[in-house]
Amino acid sequence: MMDKSFLDELRQGVRAVCSDFPDTYWRELDERRAYPEEFVNALTSAGFLGALIPEEYGGSGLGITESSVILEEINRSGGNAGACHAQMYTMGTLLRHGSDQQKQKYLPKIADGSVRLQAFGVTEPNTGTDTTQLKTTAVRKGDKYIVNGQKVFISRTEYSDLMLLLVRTTALDQVKKRTEGLSVLLVDLREVVGNGLTIKPIRTMMNHATTELFIEDMEVPVENLIGEEGRGFSYILDGMNAERILIAAECIGDGRWFIERAVNYANQRVVFKRPIGQNQGIQFPIARSHVNIEAADLMRFRAAELYDAGKKCGAEANMAKLLAADASWEAANVTLQTHGGFGFAEEYDVERKFRETKLYQVAPISTNLILSYVAEHILGLPRSY
Numbered sequence: 001m002m003d004k005s006f007l008d009e010l011r012q013g014v015r016a017v018c019s020d021f022p023d024t025y026w027r028e029l030d031e032r033r034a035y036p037e038e039f040v041n042a043l044t045s046a047g048f049l050g051a052l053i054p055e056e057y058g059g060s061g062l063g064i065t066e067s068s069v070i071l072e073e074i075n076r077s078g079g080n081a082g083a084c085h086a087q088m089y090t091m092g093t094l095l096r097h098g099s100d101q102q103k104q105k106y107l108p109k110i111a112d113g114s115v116r117l118q119a120f121g122v123t124e125p126n127t128g129t130d131t132t133q134l135k136t137t138a139v140r141k142g143d144k145y146i147v148n149g150q151k152v153f154i155s156r157t158e159y160s161d162l163m164l165l166l167v168r169t170t171a172l173d174q175v176k177k178r179t180e181g182l183s184v185l186l187v188d189l190r191e192v193v194g195n196g197l198t199i200k201p202i203r204t205m206m207n208h209a210t211t212e213l214f215i216e217d218m219e220v221p222v223e224n225l226i227g228e229e230g231r232g233f234s235y236i237l238d239g240m241n242a243e244r245i246l247i248a249a250e251c252i253g254d255g256r257w258f259i260e261r262a263v264n265y266a267n268q269r270v271v272f273k274r275p276i277g278q279n280q281g282i283q284f285p286i287a288r289s290h291v292n293i294e295a296a297d298l299m300r301f302r303a304a305e306l307y308d309a310g311k312k313c314g315a316e317a318n319m320a321k322l323l324a325a326d327a328s329w330e331a332a333n334v335t336l337q338t339h340g341g342f343g344f345a346e347e348y349d350v351e352r353k354f355r356e357t358k359l360y361q362v363a364p365i366s367t368n369l370i371l372s373y374v375a376e377h378i379l380g381l382p383r384s385y
C-alpha cells in the first residue's frame with residue numbers, strides 16, 4: 001500500500017537536488033547537446049538512482065511507485081530524467097535474471113555510483129519495432145561470445161560503463177518460435193569501445209545522447225550472459241512494464257511543468273487590457289490538459305500499485321504510458337500556443353520541453369504499438385502484424 005507521507009518526503013528530497021539545477025543549466029546543455037554529468041552525479045550521491053536496488057546490495061530497496069515519483073519530480077522541475085532513467089529500468093533485468101555472482105559484482109557499484117548501467121541496446125536500423133527479427137548475432141567460441149551487428153538510437157552509451165545488449169544466439173530458422181533464440185549480454189563498454197565496438201553519436205531534435213553502434217567481432221565473456229541463453233526476449237519483455245510506468249511518470253512530470261508555465265503566463269500576459277487567461281479560448285485548453293494529466297496519473301499509480309504487489313499489470317502499464325504521453329504532448333502544445341511568439345524563444349524553455357516530451361509518442365514504444373497491444377491482448381481483436 002502506498003505511503004503518501006513517505007512519497008511526499010521523497011518528492012521534497014528530489015526537489016532539493018533539482019533546485020541546484022535550474023532552467024539555465026538544462027538550456028545550456030541543450031544548446032551544446034551535452035550530458036548532464038553534474039546532475040546525474042548529484043542524483044546518484046543522494047541515493048536516488050539506486051532506488052530499485054535491494055538494500056543488501058547497497059540500494060534503498062524501494063518499489064516502482066517510489067522510483068516513478070523520483071523521475072516525475074525531475075521532469076516536473078524542468079529537467080530531463082531521460083539522462084538517467086534507463087538505469088532504473090534496465091536494473092530489473094539484472095536483478096531478476098542475473099546470477100548471484102553478477103549481482104554481487106555489479107549492483108553495489110551501481111548503487112554507489114562507481115559504475116553506471118545506463119545503456120540498453122535493442123533497436124536496429126533494419127528491423128525497428130519488429131524486435132525478434134534483429135540481426136545482431138552472438139556466436140559462442142570457448143569462454144567468449146563473438147558479437148557482430150549494428151544497433152541504432154542506443155542512448156547514453158558514451159556516458160555508461162555497462163550496457164545490456166539483446167542479440168540472437170540461435171538463428172531464426174532453427175527456433176520453433178521467433179521469440180526464442182535471443183539472449184541478453186551484459187557488455188562492459190570500458191573493455192570494448194575501440195575494440196570491437198564503435199560508437200557514433202546521432203544528433204537529434206532534443207538533448208538525448210543517443211548513438212549508433214557498429215559491432216565487429218566484439219568479445220563478451222560467457223559469464224556476462226544474463227540468465228539462460230535463448231530466453232532473452234522474455235527477460236526484456238519482463239522489464240517493459242516497469243519501463244512503461246516510469247516513462248508515464250516522466251510524462252506526468254512534464255505535463256505538470258507545462259500546466260504551471262501556461263497558467264503563470266496566462267495570468268501575467270496582458271493583451272487588449274486584460275490577462276490572456278481571462279479568455280475562455282486560452283483557459284479551456286489549459287484546463288482540459290490539466291484534467292487529462294490528472295486522469296493519466298491515476299492510471300500510472302494503479303499500474304505501479306499492481307506492479308509492486310507482484311500482480312499482472314501489462315494492461316495498466318501500457319495504458320498509463322499511452323495516456324500520460326498523450327496528455328503531456330497535449331499540454332506541451334497548449335503551453336506553446338498560450339505563450340504565442342515567446343513560446344518559440346529558447347529563454348522560456350517551453351520549446352525545449354516541447355521537443356523533449358514529443359519523444360514519448362515514439363520511444364521506448366510508439367503509441368501505435370500500445371494500441372495494437374490493447375486491441376489484441378486486452379480486447380481480443382485479431383493480431384494486426
Ligand SMILES: Cc1cc2nc3c(=O)[nH]c(=O)nc-3n(C[C@H](O)[C@H](O)[C@H](O)COP(=O)(O)OP(=O)(O)OC[C@H]3O[C@@H](n4cnc5c(N)ncnc54)[C@H](O)[C@@H]3O)c2cc1C
Pocket residue numbers: 119120121122123127128129130152153154155156204208210359362363364365366367368369372384385
Ligand atoms: C531519442 C531516442 C532514443 C532512443 N533510445 C533507445 C535506446 O536507448 N535503446 C533502444 O534500444 N532503442 C532506443 N530508441 C529507439 C526507439 O525505441 C524506437 O525508435 C522505437 O521503438 C520505434 O522504432 P523505429 O524507430 O524503428 O520505428 P519503426 O518500427 O520503423 O516504426 C515507424 C512508425 O511506424 C509505426 N508502426 C510500425 N509498425 C506498425 C504496426 N504494425 N502497426 C502500426 N504502426 C506501426 C510505428 O508506430 C512508428 O510510428 C530511441 C529512439 C529515439 C528517437
